[in-house]
Amino acid sequence: MGEGELELIQQALQGDIDAWGEIVRRYKDAVFGIALGIVGNPPDAEDAAQDAFIRAYENLRRYDLGRKFSTWIFTITANICKNKLRRERFFAPLKNPARLVGAGDPAEEVARDERQALMQEALRTLGEKYREPLVLYYYGDLEYKDIAQALGVPEGTVKTRIHRAKLALKEWLEVRGGKGNA
Amino acid sequence: MRKEELHDDEIGRLIKEGLSRAVAQEEERLARLPLNVMHELERRRSRRRFTWLGTPSLRPAWALAVAAAIFAVGFLVGNWVSNPFSSQGVEFVVFNPTAQQVTMAISYPVAGHNEWQDIPLRERDGLWYINLRLPPGTYEYGFKIDGRWWANDPAADYLVMSANDTINAVREVQIARDRI
Numbered sequence: 382m383g384e385g386e387l388e389l390i391q392q393a394l395q396g397d398i399d400a401w402g403e404i405v406r407r408y409k410d411a412v413f414g415i416a417l418g419i420v421g422n423p424p425d426a427e428d429a430a431q432d433a434f435i436r437a438y439e440n441l442r443r444y445d446l447g448r449k450f451s452t453w454i455f456t457i458t459a460n461i462c463k464n465k466l467r468r469e470r471f472f473a474p475l476k477n478p479a480r481l482v483g484a485g486d487p488a489e490e491v492a493r494d495e496r497q498a499l500m501q502e503a504l505r506t507l508g509e510k511y512r513e514p515l516v517l518y519y520y521g522d523l524e525y526k527d528i529a530q531a532l533g534v535p536e537g538t539v540k541t542r543i544h545r546a547k548l549a550l551k552e553w554l555e556v557r558g559g560k561g562n563a
Numbered sequence: 564m565r566k567e568e569l570h571d572d573e574i575g576r577l578i579k580e581g582l583s584r585a586v587a588q589e590e591e592r593l594a595r596l597p598l599n600v601m602h603e604l605e606r607r608r609s610r611r612r613f614t615w616l617g618t619p620s621l622r623p624a625w626a627l628a629v630a631a632a633i634f635a636v637g638f639l640v641g642n643w644v645s646n647p648f649s650s651q652g653v654e655f656v657v658f659n660p661t662a663q664q665v666t667m668a669i670s671y672p673v674a675g676h677n678e679w680q681d682i683p684l685r686e687r688d689g690l691w692y693i694n695l696r697l698p699p700g701t702y703e704y705g706f707k708i709d710g711r712w713w714a715n716d717p718a719a720d721y722l723v724m725s726a727n728d729t730i731n732a733v734r735e736v737q738i739a740r741d742r743i
Contacts, residue, residue: 398604405597414586427592434600500577519578547574
Protein backbone atom coordinates (compact mmCIF):
# COMPACT_ATOMS: atom_id res chain seq x y z
CA MET A 382 0.00 0.00 0.00
CA GLY A 383 1.30 3.46 -0.93
CA GLU A 384 2.54 6.02 1.57
CA GLY A 385 -0.23 7.25 3.82
CA GLU A 386 -2.79 5.35 1.76
CA LEU A 387 -4.33 3.50 4.69
CA GLU A 388 -4.74 6.78 6.57
CA LEU A 389 -6.39 8.36 3.52
CA ILE A 390 -8.81 5.45 3.23
CA GLN A 391 -9.61 5.64 6.93
CA GLN A 392 -10.22 9.38 6.62
CA ALA A 393 -12.46 8.76 3.61
CA LEU A 394 -14.35 6.19 5.69
CA GLN A 395 -15.01 8.95 8.22
CA GLY A 396 -16.59 10.99 5.41
CA ASP A 397 -13.54 13.05 4.44
CA ILE A 398 -14.23 13.53 0.75
CA ASP A 399 -10.90 15.33 0.20
CA ALA A 400 -9.00 12.25 1.34
CA TRP A 401 -10.85 10.31 -1.33
CA GLY A 402 -9.86 12.97 -3.84
CA GLU A 403 -6.21 12.19 -3.09
CA ILE A 404 -6.86 8.46 -3.62
CA VAL A 405 -8.48 9.28 -6.97
CA ARG A 406 -5.45 11.33 -8.02
CA ARG A 407 -3.09 8.49 -7.07
CA TYR A 408 -5.02 5.77 -8.89
CA LYS A 409 -6.56 7.61 -11.83
CA ASP A 410 -3.93 6.53 -14.38
CA ALA A 411 -4.03 2.87 -13.37
CA VAL A 412 -7.83 2.68 -13.20
CA PHE A 413 -8.20 4.52 -16.50
CA GLY A 414 -5.62 2.15 -18.07
CA ILE A 415 -7.50 -0.95 -16.95
CA ALA A 416 -10.75 0.51 -18.28
CA LEU A 417 -9.11 1.53 -21.56
CA GLY A 418 -7.68 -1.95 -22.01
CA ILE A 419 -11.07 -3.56 -21.48
CA VAL A 420 -13.56 -1.20 -23.13
CA GLY A 421 -11.12 -0.13 -25.84
CA ASN A 422 -11.90 3.56 -26.28
CA PRO A 423 -11.01 6.62 -24.17
CA PRO A 424 -14.48 8.19 -23.71
CA ASP A 425 -15.99 4.94 -22.38
CA ALA A 426 -12.86 4.32 -20.30
CA GLU A 427 -13.27 7.77 -18.73
CA ASP A 428 -16.90 7.06 -17.84
CA ALA A 429 -16.00 3.65 -16.44
CA ALA A 430 -13.12 5.05 -14.36
CA GLN A 431 -15.38 7.77 -12.96
CA ASP A 432 -18.06 5.23 -12.07
CA ALA A 433 -15.44 2.98 -10.46
CA PHE A 434 -14.21 5.71 -8.11
CA ILE A 435 -17.75 6.72 -7.19
CA ARG A 436 -18.85 3.13 -6.58
CA ALA A 437 -15.70 2.41 -4.58
CA TYR A 438 -16.31 5.44 -2.35
CA GLU A 439 -19.91 4.47 -1.77
CA ASN A 440 -18.91 0.90 -0.90
CA LEU A 441 -15.78 1.76 1.04
CA ARG A 442 -17.15 0.12 4.18
CA ARG A 443 -17.02 -3.21 2.36
CA TYR A 444 -13.32 -2.84 1.61
CA ASP A 445 -11.18 -5.18 3.70
CA LEU A 446 -8.29 -3.00 4.91
CA GLY A 447 -6.07 -6.09 4.99
CA ARG A 448 -6.29 -6.52 1.21
CA LYS A 449 -4.37 -4.62 -1.43
CA PHE A 450 -6.36 -1.54 -2.35
CA SER A 451 -5.28 -1.72 -5.99
CA THR A 452 -6.77 -5.22 -6.31
CA TRP A 453 -10.07 -4.00 -4.91
CA ILE A 454 -10.38 -0.90 -7.09
CA PHE A 455 -9.28 -2.82 -10.21
CA THR A 456 -11.92 -5.46 -9.46
CA ILE A 457 -14.60 -2.78 -9.29
CA THR A 458 -13.29 -1.22 -12.52
CA ALA A 459 -13.30 -4.56 -14.34
CA ASN A 460 -16.87 -5.26 -13.24
CA ILE A 461 -18.07 -1.86 -14.38
CA CYS A 462 -16.37 -2.34 -17.76
CA LYS A 463 -17.84 -5.82 -18.07
CA ASN A 464 -21.34 -4.52 -17.39
CA LYS A 465 -20.80 -1.61 -19.74
CA LEU A 466 -19.77 -3.92 -22.57
CA ARG A 467 -22.64 -6.23 -21.80
CA ARG A 468 -25.06 -3.32 -21.90
CA GLU A 469 -23.77 -1.77 -25.03
CA ARG A 470 -22.72 -4.95 -26.82
CA PHE A 471 -20.37 -3.22 -29.09
CA PHE A 472 -16.68 -2.72 -29.10
CA ALA A 473 -15.67 0.64 -30.52
CA PRO A 474 -12.10 0.89 -31.77
CA LEU A 475 -9.72 3.26 -30.00
CA LYS A 476 -10.86 6.68 -31.20
CA ASN A 477 -7.48 8.15 -30.43
CA PRO A 478 -4.88 5.44 -30.89
CA ALA A 479 -1.58 6.03 -29.21
CA ARG A 480 0.77 8.47 -30.86
CA LEU A 481 3.85 6.63 -29.83
CA VAL A 482 6.83 8.70 -28.84
CA GLY A 483 9.97 7.79 -26.97
CA ALA A 484 13.63 8.36 -26.44
CA GLY A 485 16.62 6.24 -27.35
CA ASP A 486 17.78 4.70 -30.60
CA PRO A 487 15.31 5.97 -33.25
CA ALA A 488 15.28 2.73 -35.27
CA GLU A 489 14.69 0.66 -32.15
CA GLU A 490 12.02 3.12 -31.01
CA VAL A 491 10.18 2.86 -34.30
CA ALA A 492 10.27 -0.95 -34.21
CA ARG A 493 9.02 -1.00 -30.64
CA ASP A 494 6.32 1.56 -31.37
CA GLU A 495 5.13 -0.53 -34.28
CA ARG A 496 4.98 -3.59 -32.07
CA GLN A 497 3.01 -1.68 -29.42
CA ALA A 498 0.58 -0.28 -31.98
CA LEU A 499 0.08 -3.73 -33.45
CA MET A 500 -0.41 -5.17 -29.99
CA GLN A 501 -3.14 -2.65 -29.23
CA GLU A 502 -4.82 -3.51 -32.49
CA ALA A 503 -4.48 -7.21 -31.69
CA LEU A 504 -5.93 -6.66 -28.22
CA ARG A 505 -9.01 -5.11 -29.77
CA THR A 506 -9.61 -8.22 -31.84
CA LEU A 507 -9.87 -10.42 -28.75
CA GLY A 508 -13.26 -11.14 -27.24
CA GLU A 509 -13.91 -9.42 -23.91
CA LYS A 510 -13.69 -12.66 -21.94
CA TYR A 511 -10.06 -12.96 -23.04
CA ARG A 512 -9.22 -9.27 -22.95
CA GLU A 513 -10.36 -8.78 -19.34
CA PRO A 514 -8.05 -11.31 -17.64
CA LEU A 515 -5.17 -10.38 -19.91
CA VAL A 516 -5.38 -6.67 -19.06
CA LEU A 517 -5.82 -7.35 -15.34
CA TYR A 518 -2.86 -9.73 -15.35
CA TYR A 519 -0.37 -7.74 -17.38
CA TYR A 520 -1.43 -4.14 -16.82
CA GLY A 521 -3.06 -4.43 -13.38
CA ASP A 522 -0.46 -6.90 -12.04
CA LEU A 523 -3.23 -8.89 -10.38
CA GLU A 524 -2.70 -12.51 -9.38
CA TYR A 525 -4.75 -15.33 -10.91
CA LYS A 526 -6.83 -15.76 -7.75
CA ASP A 527 -7.69 -12.06 -7.64
CA ILE A 528 -8.65 -12.04 -11.31
CA ALA A 529 -10.79 -15.12 -10.69
CA GLN A 530 -12.55 -13.28 -7.88
CA ALA A 531 -12.94 -10.11 -9.94
CA LEU A 532 -14.46 -11.90 -12.92
CA GLY A 533 -16.41 -14.50 -10.95
CA VAL A 534 -14.81 -17.49 -12.66
CA PRO A 535 -12.57 -20.31 -11.35
CA GLU A 536 -8.82 -19.70 -11.19
CA GLY A 537 -8.24 -22.46 -13.76
CA THR A 538 -10.51 -20.66 -16.23
CA VAL A 539 -8.47 -17.47 -15.80
CA LYS A 540 -5.24 -19.34 -16.58
CA THR A 541 -6.80 -21.01 -19.62
CA ARG A 542 -8.20 -17.75 -20.95
CA ILE A 543 -4.87 -15.92 -20.52
CA HIS A 544 -3.06 -18.79 -22.22
CA ARG A 545 -5.51 -18.86 -25.15
CA ALA A 546 -5.47 -15.07 -25.42
CA LYS A 547 -1.67 -15.09 -25.66
CA LEU A 548 -1.77 -17.77 -28.35
CA ALA A 549 -4.35 -15.78 -30.31
CA LEU A 550 -2.32 -12.58 -29.94
CA LYS A 551 0.86 -14.36 -30.98
CA GLU A 552 -0.80 -15.80 -34.05
CA TRP A 553 -2.38 -12.48 -34.99
CA LEU A 554 0.88 -10.58 -34.52
CA GLU A 555 2.88 -13.11 -36.48
CA VAL A 556 0.48 -13.01 -39.40
CA ARG A 557 0.05 -9.20 -39.36
CA GLY A 558 3.62 -8.44 -38.38
CA GLY A 559 4.94 -10.88 -40.96
CA LYS A 560 2.90 -9.24 -43.70
CA GLY A 561 3.43 -5.66 -42.73
CA ASN A 562 6.75 -5.29 -41.01
CA ALA A 563 8.98 -8.27 -41.66
CA MET B 564 7.61 -8.33 -36.90
CA ARG B 565 9.83 -11.40 -36.73
CA LYS B 566 8.48 -14.62 -35.24
CA GLU B 567 11.40 -15.11 -32.88
CA GLU B 568 10.54 -11.80 -31.17
CA LEU B 569 7.17 -13.02 -29.97
CA HIS B 570 7.94 -14.53 -26.58
CA ASP B 571 5.34 -14.64 -23.81
CA ASP B 572 7.28 -12.08 -21.80
CA GLU B 573 7.29 -9.69 -24.69
CA ILE B 574 3.55 -10.00 -25.17
CA GLY B 575 3.05 -8.99 -21.55
CA ARG B 576 5.52 -6.14 -21.85
CA LEU B 577 3.94 -4.85 -25.06
CA ILE B 578 0.47 -4.87 -23.47
CA LYS B 579 1.76 -2.97 -20.45
CA GLU B 580 3.83 -0.45 -22.39
CA GLY B 581 1.21 0.03 -25.10
CA LEU B 582 -1.53 0.73 -22.57
CA SER B 583 0.73 2.97 -20.49
CA ARG B 584 1.48 5.09 -23.53
CA ALA B 585 -2.19 5.24 -24.56
CA VAL B 586 -3.03 6.37 -21.01
CA ALA B 587 -0.28 9.01 -21.05
CA GLN B 588 -1.83 10.52 -24.17
CA GLU B 589 -5.13 11.13 -22.41
CA GLU B 590 -3.85 13.76 -19.97
CA GLU B 591 -6.90 15.95 -20.48
CA ARG B 592 -9.28 13.17 -19.46
CA LEU B 593 -7.02 12.19 -16.58
CA ALA B 594 -6.81 15.78 -15.35
CA ARG B 595 -10.57 16.22 -15.20
CA LEU B 596 -11.28 12.76 -13.76
CA PRO B 597 -10.78 13.73 -10.06
CA LEU B 598 -12.76 16.93 -10.67
CA ASN B 599 -15.70 15.01 -12.10
CA VAL B 600 -15.59 12.33 -9.38
CA MET B 601 -15.59 14.94 -6.62
CA HIS B 602 -18.43 16.88 -8.24
CA GLU B 603 -20.54 13.78 -8.55
CA LEU B 604 -19.88 12.75 -4.93
CA GLU B 605 -20.74 16.28 -3.75
CA ARG B 606 -23.93 16.22 -5.82
CA ARG B 607 -24.96 12.88 -4.36
CA ARG B 608 -24.12 14.03 -0.85
CA SER B 609 -26.30 17.14 -1.23
CA ARG B 610 -29.12 15.04 -2.62
CA ARG B 611 -28.97 12.70 0.37
CA ARG B 612 -29.46 15.62 2.77
CA PHE B 613 -33.08 15.65 1.66
CA THR B 614 -33.77 11.94 2.08
CA TRP B 615 -35.67 12.59 5.32
CA LEU B 616 -38.47 13.90 3.11
CA GLY B 617 -39.00 10.38 1.90
CA THR B 618 -39.78 8.72 5.25
CA PRO B 619 -43.42 7.66 4.84
CA SER B 620 -45.91 7.16 7.64
CA LEU B 621 -48.82 6.19 5.37
CA ARG B 622 -50.81 2.97 5.19
CA PRO B 623 -49.76 0.77 2.22
CA ALA B 624 -52.87 1.53 0.11
CA TRP B 625 -52.43 5.28 0.58
CA ALA B 626 -48.71 5.00 0.02
CA LEU B 627 -49.39 3.23 -3.27
CA ALA B 628 -51.86 5.89 -4.37
CA VAL B 629 -49.44 8.69 -3.46
CA ALA B 630 -46.62 6.91 -5.30
CA ALA B 631 -48.81 6.52 -8.40
CA ALA B 632 -49.76 10.20 -8.28
CA ILE B 633 -46.10 11.24 -7.89
CA PHE B 634 -45.16 8.96 -10.77
CA ALA B 635 -47.88 10.43 -13.00
CA VAL B 636 -46.88 14.00 -12.20
CA GLY B 637 -43.22 13.07 -12.66
CA PHE B 638 -43.97 11.48 -16.00
CA LEU B 639 -45.83 14.55 -17.25
CA VAL B 640 -43.22 16.97 -15.96
CA GLY B 641 -40.46 14.75 -17.32
CA ASN B 642 -41.76 15.29 -20.82
CA TRP B 643 -40.78 18.91 -20.77
CA VAL B 644 -38.08 19.09 -18.12
CA SER B 645 -34.79 17.35 -18.89
CA ASN B 646 -32.32 17.55 -16.05
CA PRO B 647 -31.23 21.19 -16.15
CA PHE B 648 -28.75 20.52 -13.33
CA SER B 649 -26.58 18.23 -15.40
CA SER B 650 -23.05 19.19 -16.41
CA GLN B 651 -22.60 21.50 -19.36
CA GLY B 652 -19.70 21.92 -21.72
CA VAL B 653 -17.82 25.14 -20.92
CA GLU B 654 -15.08 26.32 -23.25
CA PHE B 655 -11.94 28.02 -21.96
CA VAL B 656 -9.72 29.64 -24.57
CA VAL B 657 -6.46 31.60 -24.57
CA PHE B 658 -4.80 32.94 -27.72
CA ASN B 659 -1.04 33.02 -27.31
CA PRO B 660 1.01 31.83 -30.29
CA THR B 661 4.36 32.32 -28.51
CA ALA B 662 3.56 30.29 -25.38
CA GLN B 663 5.28 26.94 -24.91
CA GLN B 664 2.89 25.64 -22.28
CA VAL B 665 -0.47 26.80 -20.98
CA THR B 666 -2.35 25.21 -18.10
CA MET B 667 -5.52 26.28 -16.38
CA ALA B 668 -6.09 26.31 -12.63
CA ILE B 669 -9.74 26.12 -11.67
CA SER B 670 -11.29 26.02 -8.23
CA TYR B 671 -14.42 24.17 -7.37
CA PRO B 672 -16.27 23.84 -4.08
CA VAL B 673 -15.68 20.59 -2.22
CA ALA B 674 -17.00 20.02 1.29
CA GLY B 675 -17.40 23.73 1.97
CA HIS B 676 -14.08 25.00 0.67
CA ASN B 677 -12.49 25.54 -2.71
CA GLU B 678 -10.09 23.02 -4.15
CA TRP B 679 -7.80 23.95 -7.05
CA GLN B 680 -7.08 21.65 -9.95
CA ASP B 681 -4.45 22.12 -12.67
CA ILE B 682 -5.56 21.16 -16.16
CA PRO B 683 -3.35 21.28 -19.27
CA LEU B 684 -4.79 23.06 -22.33
CA ARG B 685 -4.57 21.78 -25.89
CA GLU B 686 -3.02 23.95 -28.58
CA ARG B 687 -3.84 24.56 -32.23
CA ASP B 688 -2.39 27.44 -34.25
CA GLY B 689 -1.64 29.47 -31.15
CA LEU B 690 -5.10 28.89 -29.69
CA TRP B 691 -5.02 27.09 -26.35
CA TYR B 692 -8.32 25.56 -25.37
CA ILE B 693 -10.20 23.06 -23.29
CA ASN B 694 -13.82 22.11 -22.91
CA LEU B 695 -14.87 21.06 -19.41
CA ARG B 696 -18.12 19.49 -18.34
CA LEU B 697 -19.13 21.54 -15.32
CA PRO B 698 -22.29 21.36 -13.24
CA PRO B 699 -24.04 24.67 -12.43
CA GLY B 700 -21.97 26.72 -10.00
CA THR B 701 -19.37 29.46 -9.66
CA TYR B 702 -15.82 28.70 -10.75
CA GLU B 703 -12.71 30.80 -10.12
CA TYR B 704 -9.91 30.19 -12.55
CA GLY B 705 -6.84 31.54 -14.27
CA PHE B 706 -4.22 30.44 -16.74
CA LYS B 707 -0.52 29.71 -16.23
CA ILE B 708 1.18 30.79 -19.44
CA ASP B 709 4.73 29.46 -19.35
CA GLY B 710 4.42 29.52 -15.58
CA ARG B 711 3.07 33.11 -15.35
CA TRP B 712 -0.41 33.70 -13.90
CA TRP B 713 -2.91 35.40 -16.22
CA ALA B 714 -6.60 35.76 -15.49
CA ASN B 715 -7.76 38.78 -17.48
CA ASP B 716 -9.98 36.54 -19.56
CA PRO B 717 -12.47 38.50 -21.72
CA ALA B 718 -14.82 35.54 -21.55
CA ALA B 719 -14.97 35.71 -17.73
CA ASP B 720 -18.20 36.87 -16.11
CA TYR B 721 -16.18 38.98 -13.67
CA LEU B 722 -12.82 39.17 -11.91
CA VAL B 723 -12.11 38.82 -8.18
CA MET B 724 -9.12 39.50 -5.96
CA SER B 725 -7.99 36.31 -4.23
CA ALA B 726 -6.79 36.02 -0.63
CA ASN B 727 -3.16 36.07 -1.80
CA ASP B 728 -3.68 39.26 -3.86
CA THR B 729 -3.81 37.70 -7.30
CA ILE B 730 -6.63 38.39 -9.72
CA ASN B 731 -8.81 35.42 -10.60
CA ALA B 732 -11.37 35.17 -13.37
CA VAL B 733 -14.83 33.86 -12.52
CA ARG B 734 -17.20 31.94 -14.74
CA GLU B 735 -20.74 31.23 -13.59
CA VAL B 736 -22.33 28.13 -15.03
CA GLN B 737 -26.07 28.63 -14.97
CA ILE B 738 -28.81 26.05 -14.72
CA ALA B 739 -29.64 25.13 -18.30
CA ARG B 740 -32.82 27.23 -18.61
CA ASP B 741 -33.27 26.29 -22.21
CA ARG B 742 -33.95 22.77 -21.01
CA ILE B 743 -36.56 23.77 -18.41
